[in-house]
Amino acid sequence: MTKGSRILDRYILEEQLEKQGWTHLQVRVHGPHLIVCSQEDGERWNRARLTKVSAQYYTLSMANHRGKWESTPYRGTIGEISDLLTKQFAFALAPWPS
Numbered sequence: 001m002t003k004g005s006r007i008l009d010r011y012i013l014e015e016q017l018e019k020q021g022w023t024h025l026q027v028r029v030h031g032p033h034l035i036v037c038s039q040e041d042g043e044r045w046n047r048a049r050l051t052k053v054s055a056q057y058y059t060l061s062m063a064n065h066r067g068k069w070e071s072t073p074y075r076g077t078i079g080e081i082s083d084l085l086t087k088q089f090a091f092a093l094a095p096w097p098s
Contacts, residue, residue: 006052009078010034013050016082017093024095034058036085040096047093050081060084062092 006029013034014027024038025047036048046063053059058081060074074084085093 005055006032006034009050009052009058012078013082013085016086020086020090020093022093022095025093036093038093038095048085048089050078062089 010027010029013036017025017027017036024040025036026039026044028035028037032052034050034052035046036050037044037046046067046069048063049061049069050058051061053075056077057075058078060072060081061069062072064070074081076084
């Protein structure tokens with residue numbers, strides 16, 4: 001579980017998010033995590049966190065309305081988790097109304 005593999009996975013996740021048109025989202029690497037955050041009104045808000053748990057698998061946590069991480073039961077490859085995020089959790093990634 002090297003940082004290099006997380007950086008590659010970061011680019012995969014960013015590409016998937018960009019395909020959805022979500023240009024307000026960024027992905028950053030923080031330890032074993034890939035953190036999806038948004039830039040809203042000049043502030044950064046956490047949205048989702050993928051935690052690397054083995055060479056190829058991540059678990060998914062979502063930020064609640066206060067920004068606290070809440071675990072989900074989901075575990076999968078970067079492709080599986082990014083697909084899950086963009087389909088089943090799209091509501092949590094969408095831009096906030098102004």
